[in-house]
Amino acid sequence: MKVRFFLVLILVLAFFSRFYRFDLSPPSLYWDEVAIGYNAWSILTTGADEYGHRLPLSFKSFQDYKLPGFIYSIIPFIKLWGLAERSVRLPSIILGTLSVLFLFLLISQIANKKVALLSALFLAISPWAIQFSRAGFEVNAGVTITLGGIYFLLKGKFSNKWLFVGIILSVLSMYFYYTNRIFIPLFMLCYIPLFWQKWKRIKKELTLLLFLGILLSLPLFIFSSSYSRFSQVSLFSDPQIYSFSAEERVFDQNSLLARVLHNKYLVFGKELLNNYLSYYSPDFLFLRADGNPRHGVPGVGLLYFWQLPFLIYGIYKLIQIRNSSLKILLPWVLFAPIAASLAQPSPHALRGLLLMPVLSVFTAYGLYYFYKNINSVLKILTNTVLVGIVFYSMINYYHQLFIHYPIYSSRDWAYGYKQVFSFLKGRLTDYQNIYITGKYWRPYIFALFYLQYPADKYQQKPSHNKIENIYFGYADYDTSDPYYDYGSMEFIRDKIRYTPGSLLILSPSEKGAGDYVIKTIPDLKGEPLFLIVATKS
Amino acid sequence: MLPQNLKMYNFRLALVIVFSSVLRFWHLGLIPPIQAQTYFNFRFVSSIHNIGCAILLYYICKKIFKVEKIALLSSFIFAVLPWTLEQGRIYSQPQNVLFWLLLIFFLNIIWKNIIIHVVSIFIIPFLFYLLYPQFWILKSGLPIIPINSLINNIFALFSPDFWFFKNNTFWWGGIRDSGIINLAFLPFLIIGLFQTKIPVKARIFTILLLITLVSAASPFYPESREFFLVTPVAAVLISFGIYFSFNFLTKNIYKLVIFVFLLLFIYDFSCLLHLYSVHYQQQVAGNLSQIHEPF
Numbered sequence: 041m042k043v044r045f046f047l048v049l050i051l052v053l054a055f056f057s058r059f060y061r062f063d064l065s066p067p068s069l070y071w072d073e074v075a076i077g078y079n080a081w082s083i084l085t086t087g088a089d090e091y092g093h094r095l096p097l098s099f100k101s102f103q104d105y106k107l108p109g110f111i112y113s114i115i116p117f118i119k120l121w122g123l124a125e126r127s128v129r130l131p132s133i134i135l136g137t138l139s140v141l142f143l144f145l146l147i148s149q150i151a152n153k154k155v156a157l158l159s160a161l162f163l164a165i166s167p168w169a170i171q172f173s174r175a176g177f178e179v180n181a182g183v184t185i186t187l188g189g190i191y192f193l194l195k196g197k198f199s200n201k202w203l204f205v206g207i208i209l210s211v212l213s214m215y216f217y218y219t220n221r222i223f224i225p226l227f228m229l230c231y232i233p234l235f236w237q238k239w240k241r242i243k244k245e246l247t248l249l250l251f252l253g254i255l256l257s258l259p260l261f262i263f264s265s266s267y268s269r270f271s272q273v274s275l276f277s278d279p280q281i282y283s284f285s286a287e288e289r290v291f292d293q294n295s296l297l298a299r300v301l302h303n304k305y306l307v308f309g310k311e312l313l314n315n316y317l318s319y320y321s322p323d324f325l326f327l328r329a330d331g332n333p334r335h336g337v338p339g340v341g342l343l344y345f346w347q348l349p350f351l352i353y354g355i356y357k358l359i360q361i362r363n364s365s366l367k368i369l370l371p372w373v374l375f376a377p378i379a380a381s382l383a384q385p386s387p388h389a390l391r392g393l394l395l396m397p398v399l400s401v402f403t404a405y406g407l408y409y410f411y412k413n414i415n416s417v418l419k420i421l422t423n424t425v426l427v428g429i430v431f432y433s434m435i436n437y438y439h440q441l442f443i444h445y446p447i448y449s450s451r452d453w454a455y456g457y458k459q460v461f462s463f464l465k466g467r468l469t470d471y472q473n474i475y476i477t478g479k480y481w482r483p484y485i486f487a488l489f490y491l492q493y494p495a496d497k498y499q500q501k502p503s504h505n506k507i508e509n510i511y512f513g514y515a516d517y518d519t520s521d522p523y524y525d526y527g528s529m530e531f532i533r534d535k536i537r538y539t540p541g542s543l544l545i546l547s548p549s550e551k552g553a554g555d556y557v558i559k560t561i562p563d564l565k566g567e568p569l570f571l572i573v574a575t576k577s
Numbered sequence: 578m579l580p581q582n583l584k585m586y587n588f589r590l591a592l593v594i595v596f597s598s599v600l601r602f603w604h605l606g607l608i609p610p611i612q613a614q615t616y617f618n619f620r621f622v623s624s625i626h627n628i629g630c631a632i633l634l635y636y637i638c639k640k641i642f643k644v645e646k647i648a649l650l651s652s653f654i655f656a657v658l659p660w661t662l663e664q665g666r667i668y669s670q671p672q673n674v675l676f677w678l679l680l681i682f683f684l685n686i687i688w689k690n691i692i693i694h695v696v697s698i699f700i701i702p703f704l705f706y707l708l709y710p711q712f713w714i715l716k717s718g719l720p721i722i723p724i725n726s727l728i729n730n731i732f733a734l735f736s737p738d739f740w741f742f743k744n745n746t747f748w749w750g751g752i753r754d755s756g757i758i759n760l761a762f763l764p765f766l767i768i769g770l771f772q773t774k775i776p777v778k779a780r781i782f783t784i785l786l787l788i789t790l791v792s793a794a795s796p797f798y799p800e801s802r803e804f805f806l807v808t809p810v811a812a813v814l815i816s817f818g819i820y821f822s823f824n825f826l827t828k829n830i831y832k833l834v835i836f837v838f839l840l841l842f843i844y845d846f847s848c849l850l851h852l853y854s855v856h857y858q859q860q861v862a863g864n865l866s867q868i869h870e871p872f
Contacts, residue, residue: 284753284754288852288855288856291855291856291859292855297851301847301848301851306844310742310754310760313741313760314737314738314741314742317737317738317741318736318737318738320737321732321735321736321737321738322731322732322735322736323729323732323733323736326732327728327729327732345728356771359771360771
């Protein structure tokens with residue numbers, strides 16, 4: 041009863057931390073969320089993605105081939121609320137809250153209820169978890185399904201029915217995020233021998249279930265174009281890594297010794313290990329995260345600073361007493377960053393998210409053993425100090441998250457597009473041509489989303505240059521979009537500039553000397569972001 | 578007459594010393610390129626101190642752990658760590674002071690005498706004053722460093738990048754692709770950390786904490802080298818890990834893993850020697866303007 045009460049409290053806290061002002065912090069939907077939302081809407085209304093591919097297993101989107109799990113799972117919300125911000129973010133918030141419940145249930149299988157509750161609590165208030173639960177990140181959904189999968193797999197020790205659910209969920213999680221496709225098979229390889237004694241009796245059923253799991257995951261490897269995505273972010277496609285060694289090999293006249301000592305594969309192998317170990321770097325976990333403003337709140341690490349001693353103590357103690365839960369936790373903590381380390385840049389808070397729940401568990405263990413080993417007087421003293429520190433850290437984090445973070449990060453969250461299209465809505469026909477700057481990346485998807493442009497119409501001629509009378513610019517650093525005709529765009533922009541009755545939505549750096557600005561859309565710091573320029577009619 | 582096994586260990590220690598000497602003295606005046614001939618003597622003294630550290634470490638470990646193999650391994654590992662190798666081939670003030678600190682520590686172990694302890698405490702500041710004038714406390718007093726910078730520096734000192742992969746201080750003899758220790762030693766370092774007995778662990782952590790705090794509090798960070806003083810601690814932990822692995826992980830699969838790691842070490846060490854003897858000179862030659870003082 042007491043456990044249930046605390047669990048409900050923790051779940052309420054988890055939901056509040058994820059739900060409260062989700063529309064304001066992060067301050068707006070960024071391009072991936074918008075693309076996810078529009079593709080889900082497209083599937084709902086036409087049965088195909090934005091490019092007209094019917095029920096795809098990987099969504100081309102920005103040629104990043106998004107996995108289908110999260111996109112399909114938000115369709116009911118799109119049906120309910122239409123193409124709106126809450127339809128994209130609320131599923132993530134719900135799944136983020138569910139992850140806390142799943143972690144509690146999972147840890148209850150391998151540890152006592154106190155450790156399970158503490159683990160759930162630390163996940164509920166974890167800055168790392170909250171950050172990715174408040175926005176429509178596929179990875180957050182992937183982690184939740186993984187937790188559910190592991191929980192049912194553990195429950196499956198006692199019943200084939202749960203084992204079946206566990207395998208289905210584990211396979212399903214692979215449809216949500218890329219890293220799961222390496223993590224889940226590796227985890228299963230460790231997991232099955234662990235309970236082999238119990239499962240020997242149901243060898244046939246287990247083989248069938250595993251076969252089913254492999255069968256269900258096959259489409260992902262056969263039909264999905266995810267290898268293209270891998271080649272975009274892969275460590276092995278980064279020429280920078282081998283450049284020094286290549287020069288040195290030339291200097292050594294490419295001798296046999298040089299080929300051995302400056303071996304390409306070994307250089308990449310070392311870089312892979314560097315990437316892998318970087319996920320355990322205290323700098324990454326407690327201070328700076330990965331530096332991407334969308335992945336963390338400045339001044340607060342992915343984990344709270346006070347977690348550090350308990351995290352170390354928890355790991356130390358578990359290994360010291362050879363706790364049986366290590367059989368699950370150790371493979372988890374060791375395998376979680378493997379897939380992420382294959383990609384650049386590393387460490388990456390988003391790709392390493394699978395690591396987050398297990399670190400909460402270690403912290404919980406650390407705190408649990410710490411309390412177990414101190415006397416009652418010290419307990420009271422520690423309680424007071426610790427509650428104070430934890431409470432202060434939480435308040436500080438929430439203060440940063442709700443008050444300062446939206447202001448600092450508004451540009452990184454593609455703030456301003458919503459305001460631009462609210463302005464344009466109802467005025468589209470007032471202007472002969474409209475040009476929107478591409479400086480803030482791929483404006484076409486924001487136009488589709490905020491103008492709720494009919495998917496069937498767009499699918500007929502998908503273009504990132506133009507929708508109806510709206511022309512889109514491009515970002516100087518990005519010239520790799522196959523759906524964009526880079527050659528004609530500057531000519532078109534200048535043509536629109538001198539065409540009477542046209543509208544240009546420009547970044548401040550694109551403003552011309554004679555441009556007449558009718559409205560400025562600032563970012564949340566108050567600095568001009570978009571300038572709306574009208575030509576004389 | 579020396580007992581047979583003692584003779585054997587003396588012979589092995591001699592081998593370590595010879596190996597360490599070859600690594601330190603071979604082309605000492607050429608690699609790294611020397612900028613002022615007067616610095617050769619200083620460099621030579623540092624090399625002697627460095628070899629002396631390996632010998633002292635052997636006797637300290639032998640005295641504390643009473644296991645010859647651990648002592649011998651510690652000495653060998655100290656000799657082959659990338660950072661000790663680099664600092665043993667240049668004029669290095671932290672290297673020189675480390676030798677004397679180890680000597681004082683050793684004397685304190687063999688003579689458990691309160692007078693020795695007290696004298697040692699008074700001698701240490703003088704040692705720093707005489708041998709390590711670049712030590713930041715002597716150079717700029719005790720500044721107040723912001724707590725976030727301190728934490729920042731501590732975390733940077735414990736980053737895998739710093740320990741295993743990168744050393745950008747070519748102006749202090751650092752080789753680009755090597756850290757403090759070889760990556761192949763990582764599992765043994767972890768095993769060593771877990772397997773040392775609690776009192777030893779407590780002492781090791783105290784030493785580590787003290788050195789870390791002193792290094793991280795430097796206003797010249799990352800232009801500070803006090804963290805070099807942790808190298809003997811790292812060497813001891815690694816040797817503990819190797820010793821434990823060989824003696825207690827007796828299953829074939831573990832043996833295979835240990836063997837693979839040792840092979841990796843050999844490869845890693847070969848790369849280090851090659852980079853140092855061939856490419857490091859290039860790097861230094863191309864960046865002479867960034868070297869503030871000869872080393």
